[in-house]
Amino acid sequence: MEAIYLIGFMGSGKTTVSQELAEKLEIAVYDTDREIVKLAGKTINEIFAIDGEEKFRDLESEVLHSMPLGDAVVSTGGGIIGSEKNRLFLKGKMNVVFLNADFSTIRERLKDDDTRPLLSQDNMEAAEKLYNLRLSLYREAANIEVDASGKSVSIIADEIILRMKK
Ligand SMILES: Nc1ncnc2c1ncn2[C@@H]1O[C@H](COP(=O)(O)OP(=O)(O)O)[C@@H](O)[C@H]1O
Numbered sequence: 001m002e003a004i005y006l007i008g009f010m011g012s013g014k015t016t017v018s019q020e021l022a023e024k025l026e027i028a029v030y031d032t033d034r035e036i037v038k039l040a041g042k043t044i045n046e047i048f049a050i051d052g053e054e055k056f057r058d059l060e061s062e063v064l065h066s067m068p069l070g071d072a073v074v075s076t077g078g079g080i081i082g083s084e085k086n087r088l089f090l091k092g093k094m095n096v097v098f099l100n101a102d103f104s105t106i107r108e109r110l111k112d113d114d115t116r117p118l119l120s121q122d123n124m125e126a127a128e129k130l131y132n133l134r135l136s137l138y139r140e141a142a143n144i145e146v147d148a149s150g151k152s153v154s155i156i157a158d159e160i161i162l163r164m165k166k
């Protein structure tokens, strides 16, 4: 089976849903953020603070292109679609799922989160602007869109299984 990629904004549930999906399908699961942290030996906050966002994006693209191409679920970081090369890579794949949660759901889910350098609790307006800017890029890269607001993780995973191309 071709790998399944989950894309979408921070807090849409990509990391959580990817684990459930991989469990249901009995295949491996990868998270680009986790791979970046392993590669850099630093947290995401540290990479942004010490090396800068550009370095993070370089690592992110490198990791995306090194993931297994089959029998795996790949959860990506919300900014992966910022690079045209990454969008083109994803557009060539069979199962690219845009997990689309509305911004109020995202704000609620991440209200106590301090692990995402681009989501400051003091500047939610900036995060909402980024959310609106990225919407069309997620849609451009994905071939399946799933509403991820107000549904359990298990229901979302089941919906992806029903809609994916086998
Ligand atoms: N369908 C869901 N319903 C309720 N909470 C969820 C759901 N999906 C994810 N969450 C919660 O939202 C937060 C962000 O989820 P995460 O999987 O890290 O998102 P992402 O990887 O897209 O940033 C976590 O606390 C997670 O438990």
Ligand SMILES: O=C(O)C1=C[C@@H](OP(=O)(O)O)[C@@H](O)[C@H](O)C1
Pocket: 008, 009, 010, 011, 014, 015, 033, 044, 076, 077, 078, 079, 080, 115, 116, 117, 118
């Ligand atoms: O949207 C973004 O630019 C980012 C999303 C994060 O991943 P999640 O989407 O899993 O939160 C992580 O890659 C980093 O903090 C940057």
Ligand SMILES: [Mg+2]
Pocket: 014, 015, 016, 033, 075, 076, 077
């Ligand atoms: Mg994640």
